[in-house]
Amino acid sequence: EEEIPEDHPRYQDLITRHRIENGVEKGITHLQGMHAEGRGSAFDYLLGEETIPSADAAERVAAAHLLLAEQPVLSINGNVAALVPGEMVALADAVDADLEVNLFNRTPERIEAIAEHLREHGAEDVKGLTADARIPNLDHQRAKVDADGIYAADVVVVPLEDGDRAEALQEMEKTEIVIDLNPLSRSPQVAEVPIVDNIIRAVPNMTVHAEELATASEDELRAIIEEFDRERALEAAEERIRNGV
Numbered sequence: 001e002e003e004i005p006e007d008h009p010r011y012q013d014l015i016t017r018h019r020i021e022n023g024v025e026k027g028i029t030h031l032q033g034m035h036a037e038g039r040g041s042a043f044d045y046l047l048g049e050e051t052i053p054s055a056d057a058a059e060r061v062a063a064a065h066l067l068l069a070e071q072p073v074l075s076i077n078g079n080v081a082a083l084v085p086g087e088m089v090a091l092a093d094a095v096d097a098d099l100e101v102n103l104f105n106r107t108p109e110r111i112e113a114i115a116e117h118l119r120e121h122g123a124e125d126v127k128g129l130t131a132d133a134r135i136p137n138l139d140h141q142r143a144k145v146d147a148d149g150i151y152a153a154d155v156v157v158v159p160l161e162d163g164d165r166a167e168a169l170q171e172m173e174k175t176e177i178v179i180d181l182n183p184l185s186r187s188p189q190v191a192e193v194p195i196v197d198n199i200i201r202a203v204p205n206m207t208v209h210a211e212e213l214a215t216a217s218e219d220e221l222r223a224i225i226e227e228f229d230r231e232r233a234l235e236a237a238e239e240r241i242r243n244g245v
């Protein structure tokens with residue numbers, strides 16, 4: 001990352017790409033994660049590489065959900081671990097959530113490498129290694145979760161999630177918060193709170209909102225949630241991408 005001059009117009013995008021490459025080299029990120037990053041980067045370019053107002057609103061709503069939750073869990077895959085490990089730990093601290101490693105391309109080596117990477121970034125307890133429960137209606141490998149983690153969670157944050165898994169979690173009637181730069185992807189389409197923003201900007205902003213809302217009453221938090229229109233948020237993102245407005 002030191003080699004990229006900070007005044008380079010594509011600085012943030014290049015840093016992101018480097019983090020994914022490093023993640024692959026360290027055995028944290030799957031090779032497919034590079035394709036995912038390339039797709040995300042194209043959508044981000046069209047969004048103007050900024051948090052649009054509807055995404056900021058969704059991030060605030062997500063913070064409200066997490067603060068009200070009984071058992072919130074933040075799901076971590078190979079891209080999330082490479083891009084925002086410390087930021088995910090900070091969000092988990094701010095809303096008292098658990099972190100769970102949950103991979104699309106699951107191998108014991110990557111699970112362990114990601115858990116260790118999170119611990120290096122300050123995580124105390126990392127879930128996902130026990131994998132003693134299954135998400136119903138999903139193939140065996142991809143269904144693996146911790147019984148006292150995602151399986152039992154009432155609110156889950158699933159960034160850069162596969163569409164089948166997002167749907168299966170929705171069927172479990174969890175409040176699902178999806179971070180995905182593609183508003184047309186199935187995961188944000190099924191999420192109760194779709195956040196169309198780069199995870200690099202979304203997660204720190206969710207933490208800022210959570211800190212601001214830390215003293216809000218339950219009624220205030222519920223009112224923020226009530227006001228949110230998920231369809232409108234998805235439309236606003238698509239409108240920005242297609243028409244630049």
Ligand code: PTJ
Pocket residue numbers: 029030032033034035036037038039040041043077078079083102103104105106160161162163179180181182185197198199200
């Ligand atoms: O580590 P694993 O094995 O769990 O695999 C993780 C990936 C991401 C490879 C896997 O879940 C996958 O293949 O995902 P998809 O189907 O490529 O979907 C990834 C979605 O994330 C796409 O819609 C991208 O546009 C979006 N995306 C990519 N980078 C970012 C992003 N969204 C937000 N922020 C990003 N930085």
